[in-house]
Amino acid sequence: MDRNRLLGITAVDISDENGVKAGTTDGIIANGGSDVTIVVDNVELPAHRDILVQRCRYFEALFNSGMIEATSKRIEIRETSIDGFKSVLRYIYTGDVKFTSINSTFDALRLAQMYEFEREFEDIAVDFLKKACTDNNVCFIFNEAILLSLDALTDFTIEYMNIISYNTRKCENFDQLSLDALNEIITRVAFCVPDIELFHSVVGWMKVNPSKSAAFTDILENVILDSITVKEMTALPSDVLKAVVQLIQQRKTAGKTYCFKNKNVAALKYGAKVLTGGTTSFFEENAKEVSNLTNEFSDEGILIDLGHRFKLNSFELHLNDEDTVRSYFYWIDVSEDNINWNRVIDHSKYPSHRLQKLYFEPRPVRFVRIYGRAPRDCVFEIARFCAFYTTELFEVDSKTTLRIPSDSVTLHESNIRFESLEGPFDAYFDYGPNVYKIGLLLQLSQPYLIDSVAFKVIERDAHAFRYIVEISTDLICWTRVFHGESKGSCYFKKQPVVFVKITGIFNDKNDRFDRVFLDCPAITK
Incomplete structure (x- = not known):
C-alpha cells in the first residue's frame, strides 16, 4: 500500500519548477517605481517600502527604527537563500506562496518566524514538506522541524518513520541530529533494528557530539543496554562508558517504554x-x-x-x-x-x-x-x-481479571452462540401435569463480570405462563436470577457469566418462542 495514502497526503514531484520564477517580484512592481532594494546572495530585488511596512511587522519596526537600513534604501538579508526569500516576498505582496525545494522552504519558514507571519504561511509550507517527505529525507525534515518547533510536522515525520519501519541505517544525517531531535526520535520511533544496532548508532552520535557529554546518561536511559557485551564496552569512549556503567549500576538498562495510543504494536514493523x-x-x-x-x-x-x-x-x-x-x-x-x-x-x-x-x-x-x-x-x-494501549474507557475486576461491561455484550450476534433447548419435553410438575419447558441457551464469547440481565420474549399464539432465567460458567452449576412474566430486568450479585439460559413454561410441547431480546447486563435508559 502507498505510504502517502496511509498518511493522508497526495504525492508531488518536488523537481517541478512550480515556485517563484526570476522576475516574478519585478512583475509585481512593474506599475510603480520601487523605493527600496533588498539584497540576498548578491541578488538585488526591488521593493516598495509602504507595502513592506503595511504587511510585515518586521519591516515596519525596521523602517521606524532609525537604523542605517531605514535611511539607505538598501537592505541586505543574510543567512538565507534567494529562493527562500522570494517565497517570503511573494507572500508579502500577494498573500500567495509556492515552494521550489525542501531547503528553500525551511529558509522561508525561518524568515516567516522572524517576520511574525500569520499561521497560514507556516501551514502551506508544512503541507508542502509533508508531500515532499520520502524515506531518504524524512530524518532531515524531522530534525529541521524540531529546530523550528513545528509540532505538526514533527508529529507527521514521527508517524511516517513508524509506518515505514524506519531504521538508523536510512538516516544519513543521524550524527547531525540536534540533541532535542535525538531524544525525540529514540523515545517516539520504535526502530525495527536489533537493540545493539540502535545503541551503536547513538554511540556514533555521541562521538560526533562530545560537547553534549553531560546529556549522555539521560540519552542512554532510553536505549536498551541489556545486549552489550564486555568486549563492546571496552571499546567505548570514556564518557560513554561512564554513562553505561552508571545505568547498569542503577539497573536502568531496559530502555524506553513506548506508548502508541490505539495502534496495534504486535506487528513486524516494530520487531514482533x-x-x-x-x-x-x-x-x-x-x-x-x-x-x-x-x-x-x-x-x-x-x-x-x-x-x-x-x-x-x-x-x-x-x-x-x-x-x-x-x-x-x-x-x-x-x-x-x-x-x-x-x-x-x-x-x-x-x-x-x-x-x-x-x-x-x-x-x-x-x-x-x-x-x-x-x-x-x-x-x-x-x-x-x-x-x-487503548484510550477506550473500561473497567476490570483486579481479582478475577474479568471485564465489567458498561454496555450489553449480547447486542452483536457474532459475540454469542445460540442453542435451542428442544425435547425430550418432560412434564414440569411444579406447575402440574401437561406443562413443558422450552428454552434458549446463549454462550457469550468470553466471561464477563455481570450483575444484571434484561429480556423480552416476543410470542405468537402460544403464551408461556412463566419464564425462568439462569446463568452459569460451566453448564453444570446454574444460578436462577429471574422467575416471572415475558419481560423484565433482574439484578443480582456481580459474578462471572458465560452462559445464559431462558426457559419458558408452556402448555404444549409444540409451542415455541418467536423472538427473544436479551441485554446482558441490563441497559438503563
Missing part, C-alpha cells in the same frame, strides 16, 4: 516475533495459525516478543474455532524482561470462543506468554493476536 509455539510469519498478512501444539497447559505456551517495551492495557485474541461447538480455556502472562511475569488475563476456568477483547491495568510489556487448553482431540490455536 514468535519465540515458541509458532513462527514469526504469524504476524504477516494471510499467515497461518500459531499454536502451542498441546491439549494440556504447557510450560512454554505461545511466547511472543514484541520487539520493544510498550505501555499496554488491551489485547485482542482471535481463537481459531472454525466450528460452532469448540471452546478454549486460556490465560495470559506478561513480562518486561522475560524473567519476571505477571498474569493479566485468567480465563483458565471459563470456556471461550471466537474474538476475545481483553483489558487490564496499563503496564509496560515486551513479552507475552499465552497458555491454552483445548477440548480432547483438538489443539489450542489462535488465528490473530493484537496488542494495544
